[in-house]
Amino acid sequence: MPCLRKMERMIVSMQDPDMGIKMRNQRLLITVIPHAMTGNDIVEWLIQKYGISEEESLHLGNLIVKHGYIYPLKDPRSLVLRADESPYRFQTPYFWTSTKWPATELDYAIYLAKKNIRKQGDLIEHEKDNYNLLHKRINHTWDFVVMQAREQLRAAKQRRKGDRIVIDCQEQAYWLVNRPPPGAPNVLEQGPERRNCHTTRVQLTKNMDYYKREIEYCRKAMARTRVKSSICLEGYIKFNEQYVPHDPIMSGCLPSNPWITDDTTYWAMNAPTVTIPTKLRVERWGFNFSELINDPLGRTQLLEFLKKEFSAENLSFWEACEELRYGEQSRISEIVDSIYQQFLAPGATRWVNIDSKTMERTLEGIKTPHRYVMDDAQMHIYMLMKKDSYPRFLKSDLYKNLLAEAIIPPETKKRVFPFMRKQRHSSPSPALLLPAGDAEERSRSPSTAPVPEEES
């Protein structure tokens, strides 16, 4: 685990004789433990080294302790970092989590057996359960387990009390990480196995085909038009600047953010279909054509405008093509036919004006209808609306009136009793709007399906 290696580098720098934590003797009741530090020392050092806040430092320190790289001398049963005078020590590399020598059942059994003997059977509940479980499972080697346990306890008795305490704490910390008590998070858990390039199960043998593909990809990529970084990044910044006033997290929103004040007026006023839209919303339609066409209300306004210009069939054609693109595989022929009849056939009631080349290609293509057969025609009409109708729309009286009549919601009044939580109203689920049969109808039309309005 790469994060463990990073953690170890951190640990190593914490123990640096010059720049690391100043270690001293710490007193544990009457025993003196050398080479130890306080919780405060750890937190302070992290603050200084990384320029972070105390909260972040405490959090980071806690992670280090949870992973067993630093252990507490007082209350060794809980791997928690306390930002006080509690004594801590660095774990010996032998027990480092990344060493990964398998923490076997046998090792764990010996550890529990030692504890059992020392505490004369008074183990904590989950350790008692584990002990009994292991006793059953590896019963055949139990004599060996007890013998090892006794031997290790005997050897320990010959050490100084300080050393004994340290070794006990080291071992305890190790087992807390490798056999966490129930309820405690298991820091070693990784989730289902994910293979990377080094242990891939994907068939990617580097044979001739592989290199031929690489070469082809490189050739295509070389031919790609690239844009200078300065232009791209300026473009990105311009986008930010344009949208920041519309970004509720950055700029807040009027009347208020529903999540903060529990007032859903913001959602009601910005529902897909309202009588009078907000000013910000109408302004946004002026940013670019996709903002207008992708907002259900914007789209209806666009339709109104196109009707005035007698080119409403363009929008309908585009919508029908979207239905083809994103519709069911089984309905492709049906939809293509319907599009042809309505928009492309000579004398069609809503004939769309596509250039002859595209029309020819499309008519040829619909002989073998597929999902993308209308792409060229759709793109042509989309560009027509975008480059031609849209600029006129923005200059039109229709749009100017929309802007003038658009509302700026007043800020939600601060509640007289702010500590009394406002009632949080529920709203009808989109799935409830129509009975089951119609729900299928509705799920058919891509993204134009109106989303239910909120109760205000």
Added chain:
Amino acid sequence: MATEGLHENETLASLKSEAESLKGKLEEERAKLHDVELHQVAERVEALGQFVMKTRRTLKGHGNKVLCMDWCKDKRRIVSSSQDGKVIVWDSFTTNKEHAVTMPCTWVMACAYAPSGCAIACGGLDNKCSVYPLTFEKNENMAAKKKSVAMHTNYLSACSFTNSDMQILTASGDGTCALWDVESGQLLQSFHGHGADVLCLDLAPSETGNTFVSGGCDKKAMVWDMRSGQCVQSFETHDSDINSVRSCRLYDLRADREVAIYSKESIIFGASSVDFSLSGRLLFAGYNDYTINVWDVLKGSRVSILFGHENRVSTLRVSPDGTAFCSGSWDHTLRIWA
């Protein structure tokens, strides 16, 4: 024949060297147009002020690790999935649970809300992606109307509806992505090219609606053409040191290169999921150290760190109108932040 074998080896070697030299030339081409760094261009932009975001809702109800979540277009409902096979639909504003399904597998790593709000999709260790229509009828068992749509040969890691309820895009541990017709379960297009498990995908908000990006364990981000199944662009993290798990990277598609890295020495765990705020100025990233870091995309600095979760943050998404974001965690809960 021995002579044939020799001939083949020569061609293999020459192909390999040709590929490698082309790669080098490609890098040179990319570098030619890189005339400025993001933080330099961003110098004229005002720095962000103090940033306060808090947990506004905590959704409790999953019995195990939350692995994935998605927002409904109504801006308040969400679907979430967890390790124990449970998929729950919440009205996160009221914190009420509205639907619950128990999948026949554990580790449901992917879930998605249909654009209409009438169905959800989910999958995981069952290697499939299934669609459940949402029903409120008391006698109806949601599992009864379940549709099995996608079939992969390994775990499902991500799924997303395209512009309608009728198409689903999936990513899998089998190294591929795929586009499916929901009604018939037919495979419409498959996308091969990743050298290892694919972990996530996202659709491009383009006017033509033709591309999506996927990220894999092969350290590559690949941009795909949905029509042809071809990879049109790819980005690789050039980290020779496998040990330095750099946090998040930003790639510009037009410039065709990496333009920013978001990392901090004190952050030693990797990020599991990211999303932008509406304006793209902020990047929210959920990490395996239980925190969420908020980055200023332009300046490259860390604006804020959010504490609250008690285990890994596994999933994070900004709401459709940008008023909040939701994080899901291995601590069994989801949180809404604003």
